[in-house]
Amino acid sequence: MRTPKSIYLFFLPGLLLYSVFFLYPTVSALFYSFTNWDGFSDAFQFIGIDNYQRAFTADSIFRKTIGNNLKFMFVVVIFQTIVALAFALIMLKNTKTTIFLRALYFFPTILSSVSVAFIWAFIYDPSLGILNRGLSTIGLDFLAQNWLGNANIAIYSLAITQVWFHAGQMLIIFVAGLQAIPQEMYEVAKIEGASKWQTFRQVTWPLLAPSATIVVAYTTIQSFKAFDLVFAMTGGGPNYSTEIIATYIYSVAFEGYQFGYASAISVIFMIIIAFITFLQFKALRSDRVSY
Amino acid sequence: MLFRKFSLIVYALLILIPLLVVMLTSVKTLQETFANPLGFPEGGIKFDNYIAIFQEQTMAGYFLNSTIVTLFSVTLTLLFASMIAYGITRLNSWIGNILFILFTLGMMVPAQVIMVPLYSLMLDFGLTNSLVGLILVNISSTLPIAVFILTGFMKTLPKELFEASTIDGAGNWQMYTKIAIPLSLPSLSATAIFLFVMHWNDLLYPLLFITDNAYKTLPLALLEFQGQYSTNYPMLFTGVIIASAPMVIAYVFLQRFFVAGMTAGAVKG
Numbered sequence: 001m002r003t004p005k006s007i008y009l010f011f012l013p014g015l016l017l018y019s020v021f022f023l024y025p026t027v028s029a030l031f032y033s034f035t036n037w038d039g040f041s042d043a044f045q046f047i048g049i050d051n052y053q054r055a056f057t058a059d060s061i062f063r064k065t066i067g068n069n070l071k072f073m074f075v076v077v078i079f080q081t082i083v084a085l086a087f088a089l090i091m092l093k094n095t096k097t098t099i100f101l102r103a104l105y106f107f108p109t110i111l112s113s114v115s116v117a118f119i120w121a122f123i124y125d126p127s128l129g130i131l132n133r134g135l136s137t138i139g140l141d142f143l144a145q146n147w148l149g150n151a152n153i154a155i156y157s158l159a160i161t162q163v164w165f166h167a168g169q170m171l172i173i174f175v176a177g178l179q180a181i182p183q184e185m186y187e188v189a190k191i192e193g194a195s196k197w198q199t200f201r202q203v204t205w206p207l208l209a210p211s212a213t214i215v216v217a218y219t220t221i222q223s224f225k226a227f228d229l230v231f232a233m234t235g236g237g238p239n240y241s242t243e244i245i246a247t248y249i250y251s252v253a254f255e256g257y258q259f260g261y262a263s264a265i266s267v268i269f270m271i272i273i274a275f276i277t278f279l280q281f282k283a284l285r286s287d288r289v290s291y
Numbered sequence: 292m293l294f295r296k297f298s299l300i301v302y303a304l305l306i307l308i309p310l311l312v313v314m315l316t317s318v319k320t321l322q323e324t325f326a327n328p329l330g331f332p333e334g335g336i337k338f339d340n341y342i343a344i345f346q347e348q349t350m351a352g353y354f355l356n357s358t359i360v361t362l363f364s365v366t367l368t369l370l371f372a373s374m375i376a377y378g379i380t381r382l383n384s385w386i387g388n389i390l391f392i393l394f395t396l397g398m399m400v401p402a403q404v405i406m407v408p409l410y411s412l413m414l415d416f417g418l419t420n421s422l423v424g425l426i427l428v429n430i431s432s433t434l435p436i437a438v439f440i441l442t443g444f445m446k447t448l449p450k451e452l453f454e455a456s457t458i459d460g461a462g463n464w465q466m467y468t469k470i471a472i473p474l475s476l477p478s479l480s481a482t483a484i485f486l487f488v489m490h491w492n493d494l495l496y497p498l499l500f501i502t503d504n505a506y507k508t509l510p511l512a513l514l515e516f517q518g519q520y521s522t523n524y525p526m527l528f529t530g531v532i533i534a535s536a537p538m539v540i541a542y543v544f545l546q547r548f549f550v551a552g553m554t555a556g557a558v559k560g
Contacts, residue, residue: 006463010378011390014371014434021431022397025408032408039411087302090295101299103546104306109553110538112492114513115531119309122316122524128328130312164305172554225401228494232514246403253407254499266404277399 029270032263039259051264061240062265065248068155072244073223075159080219081212083167088174089204102175105168113165113228120161121233124148148234151241158233158242162226170215177211178204217280224273245269317341317528324525340529349504350533353512357491357534360422360508364429365486369479371430372437377471379438380445381453381463391442397435402495410499420503428496433489437482444478445471484545484552491538509534 033051037044055062087105091098108116123130124147132144147157181204189199227246230236236243236251243251249269253262316324317340319332327333344350375394379387409428418424448471456466472479497511507515513530520526542549 007378007381010374010463010467014375014394014438015390017371017427017431018394018397018434021409021412021428022400022405022434023393025405025412026400028408028412029405039407083302087298090299101303103550104303106550106553107306107310107542110488110492110542110549111535112494112510112513114492114494114510115535118513118517118524118527118531119313122312122328122528123309125522125524128324128522128524130308130329133329168306169553172550176554221401225403227403228510231498232494232517246401249403249406253410259407259411262407266407270400270404273401273404274399 026270029263029266032260033267034264035260036258037260037263038257039253040257044260047260051261052268054261055264055268061243062248064240065243065245068240068242069224069244071155072159072162072226073220075156076162076223077216077219079159079163080167080170081215083163084170084174084215085208085212087167088171088178091171092175092178102168102172105171107168108165109169111165113226114232116161116165117229117232120157120164121148124157149238151238154234154238154242158226158230159223161233162223162229165229166219166222170219173211173215173218174208177208181207214280217276220276221273221280224269224276245272313528313531316524317532319525321523321525328524340525341533344526344529344533348512348516348530350512350530352505353507353509354533356422356506357508357510358537360425360429361487361490363426364433364490365483367426368430368433368437368486369483372434372482373441373472373475373479374467375434375438376441376445376475377463377467379442380448380471381466391438394435394438397432398439402432406495406499413500419500420506421500422506424500425496425506425508428500429490429493432496433486437486440482441475441478444475448474480548481552484548487541488538488549488553 034046034048035044036047036050091102122128126132126144126146126149129147131147135141135143145153148154185203185207186199189203194202224244225246226244227250230242230244230247231250234242236247245265246269249262249265252258252265256262312329315331316328318336318338320334320337320339323332323334375390379391381387382390413419413424413428416424418427452470452474453466456470461469492510493508494510494514497508498514501507501511513527513534516527516530
């Protein structure tokens with residue numbers, strides 16, 4: 001059966017917008033990455049791979065940025081996955097309490113990054129904040145910190161905020177994955193006298209692996225894209241200690257007016273994300289658990 | 292068992308205490324906050340900050356801008372994405388597959404990657420400081436994920452439905468509005484909620500394209516309050532509550548849909 005030609009009209013509005021505001025800028029990012037364009041003047045030169053060379057060899061801030069991004073990523077991925085999985089495991093059954101609690105834990109996800117940034121700026125505030133006051137109440141004054149002002153720990157403070165922000169969302173993905181495991185599998189394990197750990201190792205984990213992959217991949221990408229939160233909480237400071245690739249692109253382009261160089265960093269960023277997404281797609285394809 | 296309960300309560304408190312503090316702080320004065328940041332306001336609950344923020348800021352304007360941008364972005368993304376999903380489903384050929392890949396490729400490119408060229412494009416088009424500009428960019432940035440989710444759903448609809456109505460002489464537009472859309476409502480509503488949260492909360496695009504107060508959306512306005520009010524948390528939190536109110540109210544009533552929508556976005560995005 002042939003579909004009438006009018007079908008192509010259905011692509012028209014979307015494709016038009018997508019080409020102008022997405023495909024074209026993506027291609028031109030690549031183009032500008034080989035130039036020394038400042039973003040405003042009409043004239044610029046092609047400088048070959050100079051921008052890329054600079055990023056990898058001469059720019060110590062960019063190197064620091066990648067390091068920060070990795071620190072942020074590791075803390076977020078590890079904490080968020082463990083928290084989400086542990087809580088998903090104890091809240092597996094649908095009862096009134098678990099449904100309410102899941103909704104509560106999920107709640108921060110619907111807030112804007114700016115709101116979350118303000119809430120946590122207050123929590124971390126060296127003098128007013130809940131955190132330092134709480135620590136001094138329980139006699140742990142010596143742990144009190146300038147959580148966002150100390151260059152050694154600021155990036156970790158941000159990572160904890162990110163976990164608070166999104167762990168509830170990952171928890172729901174785990175619950176969905178775990179609930180898709182047939183109950184009979186557990187009964188068989190019980191009859192065979194498997195211990196709790198054996199049941200987890202032999203039944204739960206293999207069937208959980210697909211959702212774990214999704215959570216880890218998604219969290220990884222999210223932690224690279226955490227522009228809003230970082231921008232609103234620390235703006236990359238103090239002394240670039242919380243600058244991640246996304247915020248660095250912004251500052252190179254819009255504060256340093258080096259559009260060409262910012263484009264080169266964008267292309268590197270795109271390659272990193274594409275690689276992680278590719279792994280995620282691969283994991284999804286082998287995913288036989290349905291939600 | 293006791294440890295489980297204890298952990299559940301601790302996590303619940305980790306969410307509840309900050310939210311409670313935000314609400315309490317918004318009904319305190321700055322002096323009360325400095326004197327006692329976590330307790331109840333000594334002089335009783337006052338809504339002065341709410342009145343002040345509406346007087347000092349063009350709050351109603353920001354709210355309206357956010358509402359306009361979000362409504363148009365969500366509706367048009369859903370319309371265009373569902374049309375594309377329908378097209379891909381019906382074409383069912385290599386052209387359809389290529390278009391599907393072309394759109395989903397967009398999911399791999401974060402908004403931050405194209406912000407530099409997009410900025411100069413918007414400048415050239417005269418679309419900075421314009422709600423229309425913001426809406427157009429919003430649509431193209433969420434189109435990929437919406438196409439991905441909706442195509443996945445529409446492909447599961449039985450082909451026979453479409454074939455039967457072709458024989459009955461129904462055109463594509465009729466089949467799209469009378470069959471594809473009504474049957475895709477569950478998927479459309481989940482996608483809609485995901486898009487609502489994304490667009491309502493978006494900071495990056497307004498930050499890049501809007502400098503004029505008349506066109507600022509809530510997240511951008513909120514960010515700039517930080518510059519004005521510095522550590523005047525009562526005012527900042529009043530702003531937070533006003534900016535979050537629509538999402539929170541919707542969440543309370545449509546919880547189940549929110550969870551479904553936001554997780555679909557995560558799994559597929």
